[in-house]
Amino acid sequence: MRTALISAAALAVGVMTVFPALSGDYMKDKAAVEVMLSGKTLKGVYLRTKSPYVLRFGADGGLVNQVGAKGKWWVNDKVQYCREWASGKLKGNKACMDLAPTPNGVAIYYRGKKVAEGGLTD
Numbered sequence: 001m002r003t004a005l006i007s008a009a010a011l012a013v014g015v016m017t018v019f020p021a022l023s024g025d026y027m028k029d030k031a032a033v034e035v036m037l038s039g040k041t042l043k044g045v046y047l048r049t050k051s052p053y054v055l056r057f058g059a060d061g062g063l064v065n066q067v068g069a070k071g072k073w074w075v076n077d078k079v080q081y082c083r084e085w086a087s088g089k090l091k092g093n094k095a096c097m098d099l100a101p102t103p104n105g106v107a108i109y110y111r112g113k114k115v116a117e118g119g120l121t122d
Contacts, residue, residue: 026079026098026109033075033099036106036120044105044118053116081108 027033037057046053054066063073069088076082082096098109105119 026100028079030075030079033079040120042118042120044116046116048115
């Protein structure tokens with residue numbers, strides 16, 4: 001009985017550890033991510049606060065959010081969307097996140113947890 005409980009607990013921990021990686025089928029083609037974001041606007045929801053979320057991805061690597069904060073964006077060798085804010089309340093904040101396609105656009109994951117999702121427009 002004790003072995004079964006330990007095995008069940010280990011399985012549950014294993015599932016919890018693996019689940020974030022399975023929560024999205026992350027994009028793996030760097031060029032495809034660059035093309036998908038370049039010159040586009042993401043309009044969606046920032047899930048932590050359930051607030052509107054807008055990001056404008058300039059073809060030149062510039063980035064602007066819904067309140068006018070500016071920064072830069074790029075895709076790293078791990079095929080993650082990366083950004084660094086140059087102004088606004090997150091000035092100096094740098095992060096890289098995974099992207100996964102959704103039926104209506106794209107989802108953004110940070111450390112395996114979905115933090116934003118929305119649609120992309122020109």
